[in-house]
Amino acid sequence: MSATQPGLSLVILRNVPLFSGLDDHELEKLAKLAGRKRVERAATVVRAGDATDSLYVLISGRAKVTNTDEEGREIILAWLGPGEFFGEMGLIDGSPRSANVVAAETCELLFLDKSSLQQCMQENFQVAMKLMKILVLRLREADRKIESLALLDVYGRVARLLLDMSELVEGNRVVKKKMSKQDMAKMIGASREMVSKVMRDLELSGYIRIENDLVVIPGAA
Known part of the structure; x- marks a missing residue:
């Protein structure tokens, strides 16, 4: 886990839908707080039950969001690609991680700690609104999956x-x-x-x- 060049982080953050409403000055402030890490294929990025401390943005590669059923079998909840993010729920309600995120291939990740993200949302209402919209979209997708399994x-x-x-x-x-x-x-x-x-x-x-x-x-x- 390491810090990254603010200029590079700025380019990455500009292409993340969650932060697309920020101007360059606001993005630069956020970029200075971002870190970067690389994880190899099959590595667990976050684990269900762990304390939530950061929001992760996928720069490159693919990752899967998983959980296990009562018999220990893996269930894939979602796939993530470049520009998508994860780890936001626990930063909002303070709960532990609700699922595992595993690298399906080598991944480059950008991460923001809890205080940096919360400060960003407090200073930029459009980020908070966009985050809510994305969470609602994910909830609707979850409802569709439940409906499919049931019907x-x-x-x-x-x-x-x-x-x-x-x-x-x-x-x-x-x-x-x-x-x-x-x-x-x-x-x-x-x-x-x-x-x-x-x-x-x-x-x-x-x-x-x-x-x-x-x-x-x-x-x-």
């Missing part, structure tokens, strides 16, 4: 996951983020074998295509 069968859950993870590319929806069948199973509460069967059935039925290891959903604009 949809495995076919429906796989289909919704693919649509949620996809991007619009030339009239088709494309899942650019590579996910193993095991990871998909951990996200929707199913077995890897069942997910593999559903993916085969969807492909044979023409609902999806596999092109260069990417999942294409034809005509689902």
Whole structure:
């Protein structure tokens, strides 16, 4: 864990949606308080139950937010990519970390301690508002996942996951983020074998295509 150059932090913070409303002077003040760290693949960045001390911003790489069920099996709650942040909830309510965040590949991270973030929100109402909006969005996404688990069968859950993870590319929806069948199973509460069967059935039925290891959903604009 180390400090980073304010100029570099400024560039990074400017591209983080949470801080996009700040001017360069405000970003410079925040950048001077930021630190930077690198974590290797499979390393745990934060652990459920630990005290919350910092907000983390992902500069590069991918990370997964996980928890475990009563039998100790891993559940994937979300995937994070560059520009996304985590660790904010405990900084607001003072509670311990609610989930694990694990590096899915080598990651570069920027971090701000609790007092720096709270000062930023007190001085910049738009940051506090944007944080609330992002938290509401994440709550809505959590509600959708709960609804899927309660109301949809495995076919429906796989289909919704693919649509949620996809991007619009030339009239088709494309899942650019590579996910193993095991990871998909951990996200929707199913077995890897069942997910593999559903993916085969969807492909044979023409609902999806596999092109260069990417999942294409034809005509689902």
